[in-house]
Amino acid sequence: MAVKKPNEILISKTKRVEDYVLDVIVMFNQGYDEVELKGVGNSIYKAVEVYNQLKDRLGDGVILEKADIGSEVKDRRRISYISIKLKRVY
Amino acid sequence: MAVKKPNEILISKTKRVEDYVLDVIVMFNQGYDEVELKGVGNSIYKAVEVYNQLKDRLGDGVILEKADIGSEVKDRRRISYISIKLKRVY
Numbered sequence: 001m002a003v004k005k006p007n008e009i010l011i012s013k014t015k016r017v018e019d020y021v022l023d024v025i026v027m028f029n030q031g032y033d034e035v036e037l038k039g040v041g042n043s044i045y046k047a048v049e050v051y052n053q054l055k056d057r058l059g060d061g062v063i064l065e066k067a068d069i070g071s072e073v074k075d076r077r078r079i080s081y082i083s084i085k086l087k088r089v090y
Numbered sequence: 091m092a093v094k095k096p097n098e099i100l101i102s103k104t105k106r107v108e109d110y111v112l113d114v115i116v117m118f119n120q121g122y123d124e125v126e127l128k129g130v131g132n133s134i135y136k137a138v139e140v141y142n143q144l145k146d147r148l149g150d151g152v153i154l155e156k157a158d159i160g161s162e163v164k165d166r167r168r169i170s171y172i173s174i175k176l177k178r179v180y
Binding site: 041042044045048049051052055056064067068069070071078080081082084 | 131132134135138139141142145146154157158159160161168170171172174
C-alpha cells in the first residue's frame with residue numbers, strides 16, 4: 001500500500017460517513033487547507049457521500065478542487081479508487 | 091429525472107460492467123468523441139469500474155476529461171452521483 005499523505009483520509013468500512021465528515025472538519029481546523037479523501041473499491045460511494053454531507057454542512061466553505069478516478073494493483077488484483085481533493089475557503 | 095443527453099450513459103443495475111464498456115466503444119464508433127458516464131447511488135462504484143475496464147482495453151485511446159461528483163434531489167431524498175467525461179483520442 002502506498003504511503004499515506006498527512007492530509008489524506010482513507011475511507012473504509014470501519015467508520016460511518018458522519019465520522020469522516022467530522023474528521024475533515026477537524027483537519028480543516030488544524031490548519032490543513034486541502035484534504036484528500038480516498039475511497040477504494042466499495043468505499044467509492046461512501047467517499048462521495050462524505051463529500052456531499054460535508055458540502056451540506058459547510059456550503060461555500062468547501063470546494064471540490066479535483067475528483068480523480070483510476071485503478072491500482074493490490075495483491076495482484078486491480079481495484080478502482082476515487083480521490084477527492086477538497087479545499088477550504090475562508 | 092433530468093433529460094438524458096445523447097452521449098450520456100446512465101449506469102444502473104440492469105447491465106454488467108462489460109456491457110457498459112461495450113456501449114461506450116459502440117458510441118465512440120458511431121462518431122461521438124465524448125461520452126459521459128453517470129452513476130447514481132450504489133452505481134457510483136460501477137461507473138468507476140466501467141472507466142477502468144475501458145482504460146484497460148483502449149489504453150491511450152481514451153482519456154478521462156473530467157470526473158465530477160455531487161448530489162441531486164430525487165423523491166425528496168438526496169442522492170450522490172458521479173459523472174465521468176471520457177474523450178476518444180485518435
